[in-house]
Amino acid sequence: MKRWLSVVLSMSLVFSAFFWVSDTQKVTVEAAGNLNKVNFTSDIVYQIVVDRFVDGNTSNNPSGSLFSSGCTNLRKYCGGDWQGIINKINDGYLTEMGVTAIWISQPVENVFAVMNDADGSTSYHGYWARDFKKTNPFFGTLSDFQRLVDAAHAKGIKVIIDFAPNHTSPASETNPSYMENGRLYDNGTLIGGYTNDTNSYFHHNGGTTFSNLEDGIYRNLFDLADFNHQNQFIDKYLKDAIKLWLDMGIDGIRMDAVKHMPFGWQKSFMDEVYDYRPVFTFGEWFLSENEVDSNNHFFANESGMSLLDFRFGQKLRQVLRNNSDDWYGFNQMIQDTASAYDEVIDQVTFIDNHDMDRFMADEGDPRKVDIALAVLLTSRGVPNIYYGTEQYMTGNGDPNNRKMMTSFNKNTRAYQVIQKLSSLRRSNPALSYGDTEQRWINSDVYIYERQFGKDVVLVAVNRSLSKSYSITGLFTALPSGTYTDQLGALLDGNTIQVGSNGAVNAFNLGPGEVGVWTYSAAESVPIIGHIGPMMGQVGHKLTIDGEGFGTNVGTVKFGNTVASVVSWSNNQITVTVPNIPAGKYNITVQTSGGQVSAAYDNFEVLTNDQVSVRFVVNNANTNWGENIYLVGNVHELGNWNTSKAIGPLFNQVIYSYPTWYVDVSVPEGKTIEFKFIKKDGSGNVIWESGSNHVYTTPTSTTGTVNVNWQY
Numbered sequence: 001m002k003r004w005l006s007v008v009l010s011m012s013l014v015f016s017a018f019f020w021v022s023d024t025q026k027v028t029v030e031a032a033g034n035l036n037k038v039n040f041t042s043d044i045v046y047q048i049v050v051d052r053f054v055d056g057n058t059s060n061n062p063s064g065s066l067f068s069s070g071c072t073n074l075r076k077y078c079g080g081d082w083q084g085i086i087n088k089i090n091d092g093y094l095t096e097m098g099v100t101a102i103w104i105s106q107p108v109e110n111v112f113a114v115m116n117d118a119d120g121s122t123s124y125h126g127y128w129a130r131d132f133k134k135t136n137p138f139f140g141t142l143s144d145f146q147r148l149v150d151a152a153h154a155k156g157i158k159v160i161i162d163f164a165p166n167h168t169s170p171a172s173e174t175n176p177s178y179m180e181n182g183r184l185y186d187n188g189t190l191i192g193g194y195t196n197d198t199n200s201y202f203h204h205n206g207g208t209t210f211s212n213l214e215d216g217i218y219r220n221l222f223d224l225a226d227f228n229h230q231n232q233f234i235d236k237y238l239k240d241a242i243k244l245w246l247d248m249g250i251d252g253i254r255m256d257a258v259k260h261m262p263f264g265w266q267k268s269f270m271d272e273v274y275d276y277r278p279v280f281t282f283g284e285w286f287l288s289e290n291e292v293d294s295n296n297h298f299f300a301n302e303s304g305m306s307l308l309d310f311r312f313g314q315k316l317r318q319v320l321r322n323n324s325d326d327w328y329g330f331n332q333m334i335q336d337t338a339s340a341y342d343e344v345i346d347q348v349t350f351i352d353n354h355d356m357d358r359f360m361a362d363e364g365d366p367r368k369v370d371i372a373l374a375v376l377l378t379s380r381g382v383p384n385i386y387y388g389t390e391q392y393m394t395g396n397g398d399p400n401n402r403k404m405m406t407s408f409n410k411n412t413r414a415y416q417v418i419q420k421l422s423s424l425r426r427s428n429p430a431l432s433y434g435d436t437e438q439r440w441i442n443s444d445v446y447i448y449e450r451q452f453g454k455d456v457v458l459v460a461v462n463r464s465l466s467k468s469y470s471i472t473g474l475f476t477a478l479p480s481g482t483y484t485d486q487l488g489a490l491l492d493g494n495t496i497q498v499g500s501n502g503a504v505n506a507f508n509l510g511p512g513e514v515g516v517w518t519y520s521a522a523e524s525v526p527i528i529g530h531i532g533p534m535m536g537q538v539g540h541k542l543t544i545d546g547e548g549f550g551t552n553v554g555t556v557k558f559g560n561t562v563a564s565v566v567s568w569s570n571n572q573i574t575v576t577v578p579n580i581p582a583g584k585y586n587i588t589v590q591t592s593g594g595q596v597s598a599a600y601d602n603f604e605v606l607t608n609d610q611v612s613v614r615f616v617v618n619n620a621n622t623n624w625g626e627n628i629y630l631v632g633n634v635h636e637l638g639n640w641n642t643s644k645a646i647g648p649l650f651n652q653v654i655y656s657y658p659t660w661y662v663d664v665s666v667p668e669g670k671t672i673e674f675k676f677i678k679k680d681g682s683g684n685v686i687w688e689s690g691s692n693h694v695y696t697t698p699t700s701t702t703g704t705v706n707v708n709w710q711y
């Protein structure tokens, strides 16, 4: 029944896109394309704290100590709901701004209990789940949610839900009556709570001190009852729950707290999503200012999901809000992330969110918000705008950064900057797919160019609100000619003259000025801009976006193997992953005329459906500097290649040294061989002796294999 509903829904989208829309609607719907659920690079995401946007239905508001009339207590529910978002979709506030996707608070039922703290904190933010298969009644009913998805899709807007499968709600090991004791329900049926947890649904290892990765994964995040994802019921429950929301037609998932869940379980979760109904998924791995974490890069490259780009967000805030770095630092971040992330264009960029001070500081200048938005919307990555930024809302820290939406003024300069750059983002592929090149720089001025084939976007930014700079010696890839500012001088941009060698005539970049100049032309050779999702199984469908593919069907290859083509157009191809061994592949497109594109690297073919297995090895004594890794005879275990071994294994929380463990996503129902190895700091490998360990992995559930190190 649910599947049938969404078939009808997608058919009606096709109709509205091509037939009976009015002229004004047409612009929006066509611009949003085909609601591609795996490529968000030309989208503008708008993040909504549902309770704080619009109260569209006062009859669903909570009462008593859960509610704050007028939102005077920011830790209470304030009445915002899905109907409020529907109203703002239908009155054009979002579409006219150029928003093409919304990220909304976790939609699931949350605790009704009120915290016994000074403010009487509540679950208005959506991160204190009790039943992942029911809706938060204060946001709406299941049919309200379906109406929201339908209303959004009718206007070319994709819907991303927040999803927080790391935990339920605040709980105390010693006090069962604290809040709701972290209790979990399965569509109304009580499953269990945090104390007296005889089925081990939750971890009981105390709160994390954030001291290392393992500590953050297997101990409670704050006081939140932390799921044991290796528990077979929990594993299935969470994977079933996301399918319920996928069935309702959502287009994306923002995964909460991915740094705090086992990597292996999350990869098996992503396999489940891509096997069922693929949608763009990005995780939250918080990084502080200047924090660089190789585990964060590994996660973005190997888990099957993207990440919120905290390196980008924090650095732009340093340059434009906090004045603790300049454009040299920003440009360095752009270069570093381009090499650290395999697909930097799939990471989700932002300038603020519900966990940081709003970008607009109390004593700040709104012009800085405009400049930051212009940089955000012309940079690589999927831009996300936090609700109210376009109204210059202020507020430091949680919950002051989550005030009720103050106004819906369509004439603010920020609103207009978003509007202009959103339409540019959808019309010039250089913004979705292009590399970034620094063209002119000093601490105040950054001139950068995005280029994809013949498409070019040149952006000049002066962050100083008092100084002008004379720009001489600038070169660009723009062909010779006169270029007017695509922002229509909204931020005082100039017209520039480009000579035949790409030299730009000297011009003046005034205080706070931003100029955007563009060129676009059809490609005569194939270039791949994006492939998604970048992980899957034989038989899965993949979407390849780019230009110059030609209108006649050509060839797509995974390595040297030809894939069967499902559909082909000049800028989009759909193919089926061919029957090839698991591993990483480079994908190329060849036109019917024989021209071959550059390769798009690192598509991962999995062996088959994935399950999460905990590998444990006892008595593995190591010398100082040595760690234990796992390697085995399937792609998911590195195919005996020690440089691709899984690890280092953990040895502190679930088990302690000299026992080591790791949760890994491995193919289901398969007899696998494996060994543990020791590696030292310089990569020297010592193999376990004896014969290979053998284990048959379970089918559609988790498993554990526990062996002794073989001396």
Ligand code: NOJ
Residues within 6 Å of the ligand: 125, 127, 164, 221, 256, 257, 284, 354, 355
């Ligand atoms: C990160 C979320 O963004 C934050 O708001 C929340 O409190 C924690 N994760 C726990 O869910």
Ligand code: NOJ
Residues within 6 Å of the ligand: 640, 675, 687, 688, 689, 691, 692
């Ligand atoms: C090489 C190792 O030396 C050995 O111990 C292991 O069993 C094999 N790789 C896997 O076939």
Ligand code: CA
Residues within 6 Å of the ligand: 055, 056, 057, 058, 059, 060, 061, 079, 080, 081, 138
């Ligand atoms: Ca309401």
Ligand code: CA
Residues within 6 Å of the ligand: 166, 216, 217, 218, 219, 221, 226, 227, 260, 261, 262
């Ligand atoms: Ca956890």
